[in-house]
Every structure is written in structure tokens, then in C-alpha cells.
Amino acid sequence: MxxxxxxxxxxxxxxxxxxxxxxxxxxxxxxxxxxxxxxxxxxxxxxxxxxxxNRLAANLRLGRSDLVGVLLPDITNPVFAPILGGITEVLSAEGYAPIVADAGNISSQQISFVERLLSQRVDGLILATVSQDDELVGFCLRRGVPVILVNRSEARDRVSSVVSDDEMGMRLAVDHLVDIGHRRIAHIAGPLSTSTGALRRDGFERAMARHGLTGAVREAAGYTREGGALAATYLVGGPHQVTAIVAANDLLAIGALDALQERHLRCPEDISLVGHNDMPLVDVVSPPLTTVRIEHREMGRIAARMLIEMLQSKSAEIRHVVLPPELVVRKSTQPAA
Amino acid sequence: MxxxxxxxxxxxxxxxxxxxxxxxxxxxxxxxxxxxxxxxxxxxxxxxxxxxxNRLAANLRLGRSDLVGVLLPDITNPVFAPILGGITEVLSAEGYAPIVADAGNISSQQISFVERLLSQRVDGLILATVSQDDELVGFCLRRGVPVILVNRSEARDRVSSVVSDDEMGMRLAVDHLVDIGHRRIAHIAGPLSTSTGALRRDGFERAMARHGLTGAVREAAGYTREGGALAATYLVGGPHQVTAIVAANDLLAIGALDALQERHLRCPEDISLVGHNDMPLVDVVSPPLTTVRIEHREMGRIAARMLIEMLQSKSAEIRHVVLPPELVVRKSTQPAA
DNA sequence: AAAAATAATGCAATCGATTGCAATCAGTCA
DNA sequence: TGACTGATTGCAATCGATTGCATTATTTTT
Structure with a gap:
């Protein structure tokens, strides 16, 4: 200054x-x-x-900061830009300023970021980073910090969240593949420590069971393109003779495309592929990706609105908003041979 | 709180x-x-x-906030995630918290965002939003706010910036096309009110002139996929008989792909295409995009470091860092027929 | 005109951390 | 033991905005 x-x-x-x-x-x-x-x-x-x-001075007196911390696990993962866009849109409209932290997936590092944010006396936090039993959430609850989870939730019902319907999403994907004749369908799961990883894996298995089928599952190390490639390599190289793969997100699916290409397998002729999220540009990849669309920008908006309501009403009521998914069929899936 | x-x-x-x-x-x-x-x-x-x-209290006393405002023109444009990633990485490492504003392209709106940030007594600003003669930059200079420009610069030498070498980038693109036999090369320019738009247009024309060629130019309304589609539609529908297009950024190029597809023109068989930025996923679009790579994450890091140096040294010295581009040849270009 | 009610303004304290300077303490030396 | 010096600690003011309550001014009522 x-x-x-x-x-x-x-x-x-x-x-x-x-x-x-x-x-x-x-x-x-x-x-x-x-x-x-x-x-x-x-x-x-x-x-x-x-x-x-001088909002510093006024806020010192008022016991607030008009700042909100937003923690992302990986700022460059394309799914987070629309989420962040929705969050910043609503926060700004209500007079809050979003501090963005690219916090990674290690809790000690995340806690370090949050301590910094608490020093700045943020009014609340929006966490896109959580694992199923999250240490950071515990840390925030112990300090009475208002928290909203976005995109991922905890297994425990401790804090409010806005997520997508993972089970329904997987059901859409599996049903689509079964409808076009696939029976040997595998799943690239996201990290099972995250709600999206675990719930989509569960949803996949449940959807398969509804058709009297079972499918091979391989957990990717992270929600990365490389993780997807490794998992796909394992699944198509195994005894499963898979004809289709359902990936837990689009980045994993893109990685799977990389792996198929490396093994001279064609998608969808040899292996059909379904992603998840409908992140930007998957409609122009080769082949245009069939995927499950989530309205991420709206997810971000809802999260921000929920936090603001929480701050203004002082309510501790725990709520979960679950967004419906939508199947978007493009060219990465075709009838089984 | x-x-x-x-x-x-x-x-x-x-x-x-x-x-x-x-x-x-x-x-x-x-x-x-x-x-x-x-x-x-x-x-x-x-x-x-x-x-x-309580950093609010300490900073009130110290006359600083440890906050830095980061203004983006469009948070969902994929080029900004790595820039923002680099910015947040360096700011966080130095004890600053980045407030992110998705500020659009209208100056009155941008100024409104900055006023909010000034109320929060941000220590400085990193602007990715500027036009050639930027009203917001004037506003900040009048208030003595430390400012660094990232990705775009002003025509006037008022503030420090970190940008890419637009002229060299266009030269790489044009030389590549000329080397593989193209002579009728057109250019989809970004908004000429921005430095990237204008300098890449100029760079295009200069590179063409070096080969004794001239090329058609069409300005896109914005750095959007739709803007690219409209401009490409104009260029391939005109009298120019173009065999290749150089787009001012990858999103414009993706839009051009959309337009080509709609007119049943194949890329690269009918029209070769070169993008700019090498944003994530252009290697898996159909066809994998030939583009000019800019190290955006490094750009963000440099911008943040420059601002921090400015804050710590109280120096008003104006500096420009220009990052070298690199041609990345993929499958969207082929020899002219 | 005087009293009562209402409107407008000023005062002083608060918020929580920092810091220049004065006061006090501890150690050393003659 | 007293004087001197350096170390440690406390005091009081500051940063800039807000606000409960007292004071003053203005308007309304009797």
C-alpha cells in the first residue's frame, strides 16, 4: 500500500x-x-x-473481511474454471472477494493455505479439495469456519455441499453402452479417497448389476490424463476383453484415448469410451467424446449462494444440493461388434 | 467472521x-x-x-494488506488457467493472497472491480485484461497502484509487462506454412483493441511480406470460439481461395475448425490451420492442432515475481519481459496441394 | 413563550496488532 | 557498593472506520 x-x-x-x-x-x-x-x-x-x-479498517471494527477463500485441488484441471467462474460471479455480485488457492491434494499443505486465509479473517471457505474423510474439514469445523463443499463431498454429513448425482451419471453411461450392445464394460475410477471417485465407482457397479453384469475397475492414481492412460493400459491389456470403458472424468478419458492410440486400438471401433463432466473442448477431440454433462458453472454459483446464505443467516443447517447429470452422446461410443 | x-x-x-x-x-x-x-x-x-x-489488524497498522488483485478477461478461456496457476504459485510462496476477478472486457466494469479491490487495500494488481490504450491502467496509475500487465500490454510504455513475442510467433506460423508450400494464407485476428490482437496481426503481415506475400485478415469480435468460426466463415467464403489460416489464438482456431466442418471443408486437406498458445487439449482435437506454444505458467510466475519485486523495492522502473514462442507442428497443417 | 419531542451531530471507545520511546531490570566494571 | 551499559519490558499512541450514547439543535405541541 x-x-x-x-x-x-x-x-x-x-x-x-x-x-x-x-x-x-x-x-x-x-x-x-x-x-x-x-x-x-x-x-x-x-x-x-x-x-x-478502507475496508481493512471497517472490517476490523465489524468483525468481518468480505473475503472468501476458495480452495482448488488443481487450478489447471479444466473442470475447475467453470466452477470458479460461477463462484466468482456470485461472490462478486454480493460484495465478497474470492481469494483463490491452488491447494493440491496433501492435507498439510491445504491446512497451511487455510491458516493463511484465516489470518486474513476470511468470512468463509468453499472447498473443492475434499477427500472422503477430510482432515481440512475437521480443522475448519473445530475453528467454527463456515464451509461449503463443491464438486466433492465427504462420506460424513458434517458440512453442506453441492455435487452432481454420481450414481445417476454412471447409470446414464452404463445404460447407454448396454443399450448399444456392450456387455464387457470397464471403469477407470478416480481416486477412491474422493467422493467423486468412490461414488462413481459404486454407481458404475450398481448400474452394471442392474443389467446382471459385472465390470473390471481400475483406480487411477489421480484425476489426471496420465492416470487415465495408465489405468486404460491396464484394463485393455488384461483378461477382460473389454469393448467399452467408462471413465470417472473427461481428463481420465482423454488419457485413455492416449493409451488406446499407443496400443493401436481405435476408439470407438475397438473400444468405446465415455467420459464425465463434459469439460470444454471434448466435443472437438478425436473422436468427439460421449460424456456425462454436469453444469459446473451453476454448481459454482450454488456453492457461493449457499455460503452467502450461511453467512447472512448464521444458520448451521446442513444441506446437500445434487445436480442432475445429462448424457451427451458424441462419437466415442458405437454399437459393440 | x-x-x-x-x-x-x-x-x-x-x-x-x-x-x-x-x-x-x-x-x-x-x-x-x-x-x-x-x-x-x-x-x-x-x-x-x-x-x-489477525492480519486485518496488523495490516491496518502496517499500511499493507498482503492481498494482490488479479483481473482476468474471461476465467473460462483455457489460456488463463496456467497463467493464474503461475501467479498463485509465486504469490502464495511469498505470503500474498490472490483475489481473482473475472472482469470481462468493459472498462467501466473492470474499474468497478478494481475499486472494490482498492477498498480492500490490495498491495498491487496483475492485469490480464488490458486493451491498447487502457482506461483501467490510467485509473490505477492516477492512484499510484502498483500494476503489472500479463499476456497483453499497452501500446504506451506506462507500466511493466510480461508478454510473448507476438511477431516471432506469427513468423514461425507463416514460415512453417510457406515452407510446406502455402501462399494463400489468411489470418483470423483477435480483437485489435488488444495488444495480442494487433501485434499478431502486424506480425502476420510482416512475416508474409518477408516472403513477398500478402494475406487476407479478418478480425474476430472476441477471443472466442464463436468469433473464430465467424471469421473463418468469412475468409473461406471470400475471393481469397485461401489454403491456410493462421489464427491469433487456439480458441479462434477451434472455432475455425467448427466453421470448416460446417462447410464440409477438411482440415488439413482443404485448409491448413495454425493456432497460438498451445492451450491444454489442442493435441487431442481433431486434427491435433499445429500451434505456437507460449509458456503461460511461466508467464504467470514472472508477472507475480515482477509485482513482488516492485512492492519490495518500491521501484517504479518499467520493464518488459518477452517470452519466446515455439512452433509445435501437429496434424492441422499439411503441404499445399 | 415554554415545554416536549424529534432530529442531527459530536464524543469517546472499540476493533487487534505494531512500535518508538521511556522505564525498569540485570550484568559488568571500577 | 555505586555507576554505567545493554537488555528487556511496558506504555501509549497509531492505523481508519464504526457506533452507542450524550449533547445540541430544531421542530412540534401545549
Whole structure:
């Protein structure tokens, strides 16, 4: 900082009133307490002097910061841009500023980020980072920090969340493949320590069972393209003779495409492939990816709205919003031979 | 906020010392001013009470905020995730928290965002939003706000920036196409109000002139997929008989692919295509995109480092870092027929 | 005109951390 | 033991905005 900025005292001097009157005149909710001519004089001086309120000072007094921490596991994973877009849209509209932390997946590191955020006295946190039994969530709960989970949830019902319907999503994918004749369907699971990994794996198995089928499952090390490639390599190299793969997200599916290409297998002629999320550009990959669409931007908006409601109502009520998925059939799936 | 949090006074009471001694003991730079046994007693009490410094209070006193504003024109444009990743990485490592604003391209809206950030007393700003003669930059300069431009620069030499070598990038693209026999090469320009739009257009024309060629140019309305599609439709529908297109960025190129497909033109057989940026996933689009790679994450890191240096040295020296581009040949270009 | 009611304004304290300087303490030396 | 010096600690003010309550001014009522 260290820039000369105008204070309320300077405006008070210029307008010939007390600083408290300036404060009241410039606050829309207190404006009525000041005489019209005085308030006008104050506003004019404030504008002439380029007054910009110091939210640090006001918030110190008010016991708030108007800041919200947003933790992402990997900022460059394309699924997070629309989520973050929805979050920042709603927070900004309500007067909050989002501090973004690219927090990775290691809890000690995440906790370190959150400690920094707590020093800044963030009003609340939106976590996209959680595992099934999350240490960071425990840390936040112990400190009474308002928290909303987005995209992933915890196995325990400790905090509110907004997620997609993982079971329904997997059912859409499996049903689609079964409908076009596939029976030997495998699943690339995301990390089972995350709700999306575990629930989609469960959903896959449940959907398969509904058709009296079982399918091979391989957990990827992370929600990465490389993780998808390794898992796909395992699945197509095994005894399963799979004709189709359902991936837990689009990045895993792209990795699977890499692996198929490396083994000179064609998609969808040799192996059909379904992703999850409908992240940007999967419609122009080769082949255009059949996937399960989640409205991520809306997910981000809902998360931000839930946090704001929580802050304004002081309510501790725990809620879960589950977004419906939608199957988007493109060219990565075709009838089984 | 409104959560019971431990203050320095509580620690002072628990340790039987004055609050100022607590403050000194907990600050690594002042620790030597406190007796060892006293400091240890204070640290123990602070840890037992879960003390978390209130940076709002400290920063009010210090005249800083440890916050940095980062303005993006469109958070969902894939080029910005790696830039933002690099920015947040370096800022976090140096104790700053990045407030992210998805600020769009309208200056009045951007200024509104920045006013909010100035109220939060951000220590500086990193702007990825600028046009050639940017109103927001003027606004910041008038207020003495430290600013670094990233990805785009201004025509005027008012503030430091880190950008890519647009002229070299276009030269790589044009030379590659000319080398494989193309002579009728067109250019989809980004918005000419932005430095990337204008400099890449200029670079295109200069590179063409080096080969004694001229090329058709069409400006896209925005750096969007739709903008690219419209411009490509114009260029391939015109009298130019183009055999190749150089797009000002990858999103424009993807849009051009959409347009080609709609007109039943094949890429690269009918029209070769070169993008710019090498954003994530262009290697798996159909066809894998030939493009000019920019190290965006490094760009973000450099921008953050530059801002931090500016803040720590109080230097007003204006610097420009220009990153070298690299041609990445994939399958969207082939020899002219 | 005086009293009562209402409106407007100023005062002083608060929020929590930091720090220059004064006061006190501890150690050393003559 | 007293004087001197350096170390340690406490005091009081600061940062800038907010607000409960007291004071003052203005308006309304009797």
C-alpha cells in the first residue's frame, strides 16, 4: 500500500463536520441520520478527494473481511474454471472477494493455505479439495469456519455441499453402452479417497448389476490424463476383453484415448469410451467424446449462494444440493461388434 | 467472521506479560528482543490457545494488506488457467493472497472491480485484461497502484509487462506454412483493441511480406470460439481461395475448425490451420492442432515475481519481459496441394 | 413563550496488532 | 557498593472506520 489515500478525517475537515458524520453520510443505510444539505456537502467532498473506503479498517471494527477463500485441488484441471467462474460471479455480485488457492491434494499443505486465509479473517471457505474423510474439514469445523463443499463431498454429513448425482451419471453411461450392445464394460475410477471417485465407482457397479453384469475397475492414481492412460493400459491389456470403458472424468478419458492410440486400438471401433463432466473442448477431440454433462458453472454459483446464505443467516443447517447429470452422446461410443 | 478467536491480549494474560511483548515474541524478526524463557512461555500459550494472527489488524497498522488483485478477461478461456496457476504459485510462496476477478472486457466494469479491490487495500494488481490504450491502467496509475500487465500490454510504455513475442510467433506460423508450400494464407485476428490482437496481426503481415506475400485478415469480435468460426466463415467464403489460416489464438482456431466442418471443408486437406498458445487439449482435437506454444505458467510466475519485486523495492522502473514462442507442428497443417 | 419531542451531530471507545520511546531490570566494571 | 551499559519490558499512541450514547439543535405541541 503506502499510497496517500483519503481518510474520513480529511473529508470531515473539508466539509467542516465530525468524522462520525462523514461515516454516516457515506453509508447508504445510515444516510437518513444526516441532514440532506450536510450529506450532500460530504458526498461532494468525498468525490472531489477520491475517497475510497478502507475496508481493512471497517472490517476490523465489524468483525468481518468480505473475503472468501476458495480452495482448488488443481487450478489447471479444466473442470475447475467453470466452477470458479460461477463462484466468482456470485461472490462478486454480493460484495465478497474470492481469494483463490491452488491447494493440491496433501492435507498439510491445504491446512497451511487455510491458516493463511484465516489470518486474513476470511468470512468463509468453499472447498473443492475434499477427500472422503477430510482432515481440512475437521480443522475448519473445530475453528467454527463456515464451509461449503463443491464438486466433492465427504462420506460424513458434517458440512453442506453441492455435487452432481454420481450414481445417476454412471447409470446414464452404463445404460447407454448396454443399450448399444456392450456387455464387457470397464471403469477407470478416480481416486477412491474422493467422493467423486468412490461414488462413481459404486454407481458404475450398481448400474452394471442392474443389467446382471459385472465390470473390471481400475483406480487411477489421480484425476489426471496420465492416470487415465495408465489405468486404460491396464484394463485393455488384461483378461477382460473389454469393448467399452467408462471413465470417472473427461481428463481420465482423454488419457485413455492416449493409451488406446499407443496400443493401436481405435476408439470407438475397438473400444468405446465415455467420459464425465463434459469439460470444454471434448466435443472437438478425436473422436468427439460421449460424456456425462454436469453444469459446473451453476454448481459454482450454488456453492457461493449457499455460503452467502450461511453467512447472512448464521444458520448451521446442513444441506446437500445434487445436480442432475445429462448424457451427451458424441462419437466415442458405437454399437459393440 | 464473528467467531471467538484468540487475541494477543489473551496470550499476554495467560503468559503474564504485556501484549507488546507477545507481539514481539511471535514475530521472528523481533524475537531476539524478548528473553528466551519468556518467548518460549509465550509461544507455548499461543499454541495452546490456537492463536491465529489477525492480519486485518496488523495490516491496518502496517499500511499493507498482503492481498494482490488479479483481473482476468474471461476465467473460462483455457489460456488463463496456467497463467493464474503461475501467479498463485509465486504469490502464495511469498505470503500474498490472490483475489481473482473475472472482469470481462468493459472498462467501466473492470474499474468497478478494481475499486472494490482498492477498498480492500490490495498491495498491487496483475492485469490480464488490458486493451491498447487502457482506461483501467490510467485509473490505477492516477492512484499510484502498483500494476503489472500479463499476456497483453499497452501500446504506451506506462507500466511493466510480461508478454510473448507476438511477431516471432506469427513468423514461425507463416514460415512453417510457406515452407510446406502455402501462399494463400489468411489470418483470423483477435480483437485489435488488444495488444495480442494487433501485434499478431502486424506480425502476420510482416512475416508474409518477408516472403513477398500478402494475406487476407479478418478480425474476430472476441477471443472466442464463436468469433473464430465467424471469421473463418468469412475468409473461406471470400475471393481469397485461401489454403491456410493462421489464427491469433487456439480458441479462434477451434472455432475455425467448427466453421470448416460446417462447410464440409477438411482440415488439413482443404485448409491448413495454425493456432497460438498451445492451450491444454489442442493435441487431442481433431486434427491435433499445429500451434505456437507460449509458456503461460511461466508467464504467470514472472508477472507475480515482477509485482513482488516492485512492492519490495518500491521501484517504479518499467520493464518488459518477452517470452519466446515455439512452433509445435501437429496434424492441422499439411503441404499445399 | 415554554415545554416536549424529534432530529442531527459530536464524543469517546472499540476493533487487534505494531512500535518508538521511556522505564525498569540485570550484568559488568571500577 | 555505586555507576554505567545493554537488555528487556511496558506504555501509549497509531492505523481508519464504526457506533452507542450524550449533547445540541430544531421542530412540534401545549
Amino acid at each position: 503506502n499510497r496517500p489515500v483519503t481518510t474520513i478525517k480529511q473529508i470531515a475537515d473539508a466539509a467542516g463536520v465530525h468524522p462520525s458524520t462523514v461515516s454516516r453520510a457515506l453509508d447508504p443505510k445510515k444516510r437518513h441520520l444526516v441532514a440532506d444539505d450536510v450529506a450532500r456537502r460530504i458526498s461532494a467532498r468525498a468525490e472531489a478527494l477520491g475517497y475510497q473506503p | 464473528n467467531r471467538p478467536v484468540t487475541t494477543i491480549k489473551q496470550i499476554a494474560d495467560a503468559a503474564g506479560v504485556h501484549p507488546s511483548t507477545v507481539s514481539r515474541a511471535l514475530d521472528p524478526k523481533k524475537r531476539h528482543l524478548v528473553a528466551d524463557d519468556v518467548a518460549r512461555r509465550i509461544s507455548a500459550r499461543a499454541e495452546a490457545l490456537g492463536y491465529q494472527p
